[in-house]
Amino acid sequence: MSWKSIEMQVALPRTQDAGKMQDNMVKQGQHFQESLAQTQRKQEERTRKRVNEFEKTEKVKNKEQHSKNLINKKTQLEQSEEEYKMNHPYLGSQIDFNG
Template structure:
């Protein structure tokens, strides 16, 4: 088969188009991989943020519980000391007594 001049006018631009299409298809795979890698990095960062936020909220809860327990304990200690002071007071020992008669 021989190529006629008219057929060559059509065939040559089509081969250039085919080359461009092949190059675009090869680059599309690289672009897809890059986008996938970026999305995975974003997901990982989001997961890390969530874990850190959960740890921070748990730490706050624990701190609040500790404060409540300490406040409750200190209140109990104050009540116990008051009760002990009340038990240690004798009705007339240690008080001033007037002996002048």
């Protein structure tokens, strides 16, 4: 046997091993991409839910604040009417029932 045939006997199994290793690396990369995509989908879903929940709570807060503002406006109007009645320049504050 010549040296070339002996080298070929050693070289062929190594190329097959290299092919298997390369195939495994490609599969590992695909698996990594799939898991990354799945993680991103979960993160997007959490973000979407969080935004929806935030919008719901904001609507409730806005309604509560609006109702409080209405109540405050009513009480302010009542107070201003009372002050106006008490401090009117030409209307009296006492009624004379004698007569």
